[in-house]
Amino acid sequence: MAEKKKNSLISFGNVAKNRKATFNxxxxxxVEAGLMLKGPEVKSLRLGRATINEAHAGEREGEIWLFNSYIPEYQGGFFSKFDPRAPRKLLLHKxxxxxxxxxxxxxxxxxxxLDIFFNSRGIAKVTLGLGQGKKKADKRQAIADRDWKRDQARLLRNKF
Structure with a gap:
């Protein structure tokens, strides 16, 4: 049987995920928001090369913008020059x-x-979380809970 060639482009699904967000x-x-992008930025996103670990969203001139997200330049085109860390407008209802x-x-x-993804129609979206910052003790408690759940699963697995 001939193997199907795996496409490196992401048609829909997760592109980037901020794993530290739920910890911090x-x-x-x-809230799910649309992401206003240029053509080469979309192509670069489809390759799954974006990071949003240091990104945050905020207000500018009465609109919500995504700051400090990193979408690297697309290497395949002639007109692919853009600022990788440029602020990007988020599309939301008033x-x-x-x-x-x-x-x-x-x-x-x-x-x-929280994450950047392509929906089923191929439109780039961002999931924004409205969050309250955790204190150090809360973070320690989260680590302890996670460790206990892992140990508990290991004990149950070894028991049977």
Whole structure:
């Protein structure tokens, strides 16, 4: 049988995930937002080469923007020059923007990008988490809980 050649492009699914976000913040609410990109940025995203570990979202001129996300330059095209760390506009409804900005200003919450993905229609989206920063003791408790669950699963696995 002929093997099917694996395509390196991501048609839909996760492109980048911020794994530290749920450790550093307790996520209260999640919002899915569109991501305004240029052509070469989309091609680079489809190769799955983006990182959002140091990224954050914030307000600029009454709109929500994604800051410090890294999308490297696409190497396959002629007009592929863009700033890899440029701020990118997030597409949300006005009600969602007002709700998020109110939570940020009143409650001291933070907008944290959790992941970038392509939906079933091939549109780039960002999942934003409205999070409250965890204290050091909360982080230690999370580590202890995770270790206990791992040990518990190991004990149950060895028992049977």
């Amino acid at each position: 913040y307790s996520i209260v609410d999640k 009600k969602q923007i007002f709700k998020l900005l109110g939570a940020i200003s009143r409650n001291g919450m933070t907008l944290v990008p």
